Amino acid sequence: MLTRIKLAVLRVLSACNRLRLGRRCFSFGSGCMVNGMPFTKMARGSRVELGNEVTLISNPRHNPLLSHPMSFRTLTPSARIRLADHVGMSGCNLVCCNSISIGEYTIVGPDTLIYDSEGHDYSPEIGWSGRGTRTGRPITIGSKCFIGARCIILSGVTIGDNCVVAAGTVVTQDIPAGHHASGNPATYKPLPKMLGGPGRKKAGTVDTAAAN
Numbered sequence: 001m002l003t004r005i006k007l008a009v010l011r012v013l014s015a016c017n018r019l020r021l022g023r024r025c026f027s028f029g030s031g032c033m034v035n036g037m038p039f040t041k042m043a044r045g046s047r048v049e050l051g052n053e054v055t056l057i058s059n060p061r062h063n064p065l066l067s068h069p070m071s072f073r074t075l076t077p078s079a080r081i082r083l084a085d086h087v088g089m090s091g092c093n094l095v096c097c098n099s100i101s102i103g104e105y106t107i108v109g110p111d112t113l114i115y116d117s118e119g120h121d122y123s124p125e126i127g128w129s130g131r132g133t134r135t136g137r138p139i140t141i142g143s144k145c146f147i148g149a150r151c152i153i154l155s156g157v158t159i160g161d162n163c164v165v166a167a168g169t170v171v172t173q174d175i176p177a178g179h180h181a182s183g184n185p186a187t188y189k190p191l192p193k194m195l196g197g198p199g200r201k202k203a204g205t206v207d208t209a210a211a212n
Contacts, residue, residue, distance in 0.1 A: 010035065025074075026050065029085065035059045038070035045077030046096070051085035051104065058091065065110040065149055066091040075117065075134050084143070098136040103143030103161065111150040114139055118155055142177060144196060162196025 010033070017034035018026075025042045029052035036058030042048075050056075058069030068091055072081060075097035083089070084104040091110035094100055097117050102108070116136040121129040137156030141147070145159060148167030159165065160177025170184040178197035181188040191197025 021048075029054065032056075035062055036069055038072055039068075040071075041073045043074045043077050043079060046074035046079040048072055048074075048081045048083075050083045051087070053086050054083050055088040057089070063090045063110060067111060068093075072096075096136075097134050098155075099138035099140075101138070102141045103145070105143055106141055106145040106147070108141075108147040109149035109151070109167065112147055112153070113151070114141075114153045116155045162191065164191060164195070 014032070014034045017037050018028050018032060020037065021034065021040065022028070024040050025046055026048045028050050031053040032050055033055045035056065038056060038058050056070050057063050057066070060066040070089060070091060071093040073095045074081070075095065078098075079096040080099050081094055081096050082099075082101045084102060084106075086105045087102050087108075088106075089108045092108050092112045092114065095113070095115045095117060100114055100116055116139045117134070118136050123129070139153060139155065140158045141153070142159055142161035142163065144161055145163045145165070147153070147165045148169065150167055151165050151169045151171065153159070153171045157171050158174045159171065160175060160179070162178045163175050164180045165171060165175070165186070166180070166182035168184070169182050169186045171181060172185045175181045175186065175188050178191050179188040180191050180197075190199065193199040
């Protein structure tokens with residue numbers, strides 16, 4: 001009985017959070033759970049589009065690794081953030097001036113930063129500008145990926161389906177589908193077939209994706 005009451009309270013609070021976010025350029029599919037209120041700062045005209053049964057966790061009671069709530073910030077009117085069906089995210093920071101797209105059934109761990117801006121401008125006269133640029137390249141994360149805690153995913157990156165990105169990884173280049181990435185900057189290797197990867201390469205074969 002107590003569990004049912006708690007679930008009912010969570011659903012009511014989630015509905016209230018969805019209503020508040022709906023006034024801030026968010027749209028929701030069916031069955032979405034918004035556990036704790038995310039931080040938002042949205043450029044007029046930008047959009048955050050969530051598919052069915054997406055879960056956003058900002059409440060540290062439900063994830064002991066959380067250090068801050070979910071955060072969504074768009075920098076331009078044309079910015080679009082799209083989370084497909086069954087995506088789960090906890091305490092992540094999404095900063096978008098172009099496009100961030102995450103495929104279905106992908107899980108993203110706490111404190112992960114997904115940032116599609118090019119950063120800061122440089123000139124020989126003054127060096128690095130203190131004002132961030134409002135241009136960037138799209139970030140695409142495939143389906144059925146697992147992104148560990150405190151990763152950084154930067155502008156222009158595509159992560160294929162069925163990838164695993166280890167905690168603390170800095171992703172600066174594309175990762176092929178079915179690979180495990182780790183390190184700063186990230187390097188990758190194939191996952192076993194049981195985890196959606198291509199399996200081990202035969203002796204003497206070359207991973208052409210890695211070679212390029």
